[in-house]
Amino acid sequence: MRVHSGLMQDSTTDSVSLSLCSSPSACTGTCLQCQVRALSVCGVLEGEEMAEFAALLEHTDLQPRSVLFLQGDAAAYVYTVTRGCVRLSKDLSDGRRQVVGFALPGDFLGLSLDKRFGFSADALDSVSLCRFDRREFTAFVERKPQLMRRMHEFAAHELTIAQDQMVLLGRRRAEERVAAFLLGWRDRLHKLTGADHTLALPMTRQDIADYLGLTIETVSRTLSAFVRRHWLVIIPDGVRVVDLSALKTAAG
Amino acid sequence: MRVHSGLMQDSTTDSVSLSLCSSPSACTGTCLQCQVRALSVCGVLEGEEMAEFAALLEHTDLQPRSVLFLQGDAAAYVYTVTRGCVRLSKDLSDGRRQVVGFALPGDFLGLSLDKRFGFSADALDSVSLCRFDRREFTAFVERKPQLMRRMHEFAAHELTIAQDQMVLLGRRRAEERVAAFLLGWRDRLHKLTGADHTLALPMTRQDIADYLGLTIETVSRTLSAFVRRHWLVIIPDGVRVVDLSALKTAAG
DNA sequence: CGGGTTATTGATGGTGTTCAAGGGGTGTGG
DNA sequence: CCACACCCCTTGAACACCATCAATAACCCG
Numbered sequence: 001m002r003v004h005s006g007l008m009q010d011s012t013t014d015s016v017s018l019s020l021c022s023s024p025s026a027c028t029g030t031c032l033q034c035q036v037r038a039l040s041v042c043g044v045l046e047g048e049e050m051a052e053f054a055a056l057l058e059h060t061d062l063q064p065r066s067v068l069f070l071q072g073d074a075a076a077y078v079y080t081v082t083r084g085c086v087r088l089s090k091d092l093s094d095g096r097r098q099v100v101g102f103a104l105p106g107d108f109l110g111l112s113l114d115k116r117f118g119f120s121a122d123a124l125d126s127v128s129l130c131r132f133d134r135r136e137f138t139a140f141v142e143r144k145p146q147l148m149r150r151m152h153e154f155a156a157h158e159l160t161i162a163q164d165q166m167v168l169l170g171r172r173r174a175e176e177r178v179a180a181f182l183l184g185w186r187d188r189l190h191k192l193t194g195a196d197h198t199l200a201l202p203m204t205r206q207d208i209a210d211y212l213g214l215t216i217e218t219v220s221r222t223l224s225a226f227v228r229r230h231w232l233v234i235i236p237d238g239v240r241v242v243d244l245s246a247l248k249t250a251a252g
Numbered sequence: 253m254r255v256h257s258g259l260m261q262d263s264t265t266d267s268v269s270l271s272l273c274s275s276p277s278a279c280t281g282t283c284l285q286c287q288v289r290a291l292s293v294c295g296v297l298e299g300e301e302m303a304e305f306a307a308l309l310e311h312t313d314l315q316p317r318s319v320l321f322l323q324g325d326a327a328a329y330v331y332t333v334t335r336g337c338v339r340l341s342k343d344l345s346d347g348r349r350q351v352v353g354f355a356l357p358g359d360f361l362g363l364s365l366d367k368r369f370g371f372s373a374d375a376l377d378s379v380s381l382c383r384f385d386r387r388e389f390t391a392f393v394e395r396k397p398q399l400m401r402r403m404h405e406f407a408a409h410e411l412t413i414a415q416d417q418m419v420l421l422g423r424r425r426a427e428e429r430v431a432a433f434l435l436g437w438r439d440r441l442h443k444l445t446g447a448d449h450t451l452a453l454p455m456t457r458q459d460i461a462d463y464l465g466l467t468i469e470t471v472s473r474t475l476s477a478f479v480r481r482h483w484l485v486i487i488p489d490g491v492r493v494v495d496l497s498a499l500k501t502a503a504g
Numbered sequence: 505c506g507g508g509t510t511a512t513t514g515a516t517g518g519t520g521t522t523c524a525a526g527g528g529g530t531g532t533g534g
Numbered sequence: 535c536c537a538c539a540c541c542c543c544t545t546g547a548a549c550a551c552c553a554t555c556a557a558t559a560a561c562c563c564g
Contacts (some may be wrong), residue, residue: 090419098400098419112408118415145397147379152404155411156364162414163370167342169421170465205511213422215553220512252344470520472544
């Protein structure tokens with residue numbers, strides 16, 4: 001199995017792993033052993049229900065840069081991410097792109113249970129997923145109120161995050177956007193891997209720019225400015241945060 | 253009862269009512285007679301369940317410009333809008349503001365069922381609501397899977413809209429934003445009132461600017477440009493769309 | 505080493521903001 | 535009824551932030 005470069009650490013800069021998930025595939029065993037179960041929608045299922053649910057899923061692996069689905073595709077399946085990072089984006093006809101999110105282990109793709117996907121999904125690194133037939137999944141959810149409830153909690157949480165992102169895109173300056181992105185990313189990785197100061201960034205500068213409504217040049221310049229101020233150090237496929245409080249102040 | 257200027261039509265420009273809801277209070281009778289029932293979360297309830305649900309609610313009226321709740325407030329209640337327009341906004345400490353949405357009849361406030369509101373809500377005109385104690389509402393929803401399902405559909409729909417708004421805020425030019433706003437607003441009013449070309453705009457230019465991530469001057473200039481091109485006519489408290497296809501082209 | 509992709513940095517310019525002034529409608533009080 | 539104040543909106547002029555254009559550097563992998 002090929003190891004993605006993003007998962008290995010350049011020995012000259014740091015010895016901490018930048019992997020987004022330590023195990024090559026977190027769900028090789030049963031769901032009960034799955035490391036992301038508590039984080040994902042299935043965390044609410046127990047015993048018999050969990051077994052029934054597990055029978056519906058298929059494990060899927062994606063190579064880096066491969067497409068999971070495209071905006072407008074018929075949503076034959078829905079997914080829970082168990083490893084890696086998935087870029088969620090919407091495209092305009094003239095090539096402009098907006099990244100609406102980055103899905104990490106525990107995140108669910110297809111929350112709306114709609115017939116079609118409203119955005120495209122691409123693997124940024126080696127990704128593992130639990131795949132469910134959408135119709136079977138929907139039918140199952142209908143029979144399990146607490147899973148429906150869990151889905152709604154996830155959707156409501158995503159909605160809150162989306163509203164925060166609207167503030168960022170509508171009203172924040174470039175430096176605030178980049179600082180806020182780094183802090184938000186740090187929080188997510190911290191919950192997943194305990195990462196504290198050394199952050200893996202599996203996405204490109206272009207992806208960050210498309211997420212923040214900026215250009216790649218502005219993202220690059222802003223990161224350079226942060227380095228110049230000794231707020232962070234840029235390392236291969238990531239950053240190390242040096243001055244957290246300065247970043248927090250800059251994020252507003 | 254004072255009649256808000258936004259609801260009356262200046263006779264020199266147009267004779268079509270700009271009211272967002274024809275009846276002064278759509279829910280004076282029972283819920284079964286409520287005109288927005290089909291549009292709102294309660295549309296999924298029937299017979300006995302509906303009666304039980306109705307026992308939980310209290311009708312509330314709000315004067316124009318009054319505050320329903322503020323960002324960070326404990327969410328004692330959740331609401332369904334039955335009349336008028338509610339501005340949903342988030343504020344930064346330095347006064348910058350992002351409007352995250354405008355709630356119209358049928359819309360639900362408090363979808364996340366969180367302990368606190370993530371945004372502030374203000375009445376833009378005369379507003380009527382059905383108010384529910386949040387804990388009672390949550391408990392009721394737990395017992396009614398189809399209502400939970402309905403809540404989730406609403407949340408998923410809001411999430412889709414929020415993602416579209418991210419594209420608008422991150423990647424669209426000022427003219428595209430204003431055109432898209434007018435078209436989206438037109439669609440919503442069309443579904444509610446059948447409004448076709450003559451649109452009520454109960455919000456100020458500043459509200460539109462805060463929704464689109466622009467300044468009031470840019471919104472004003474852009475609308476003026478549209479008028480100059482004979483795409484629309486500005487009327488008191490609204491606009492009349494003259495060239496719909498041009499607007500659609502401009503929105504991208 | 506060479507080709508390709510990604511990232512950085514510099515120079516210039518444009519879109520939208522900021523600052524400023526004035527217009528238009530409405531409500532109030534003399 | 536008019537004067538006045540107030541708010542919202544419009545318009546103009548100058549500026550700033552970020553985008554665009556361009557060149558180079560760094561990196562990856564063949």
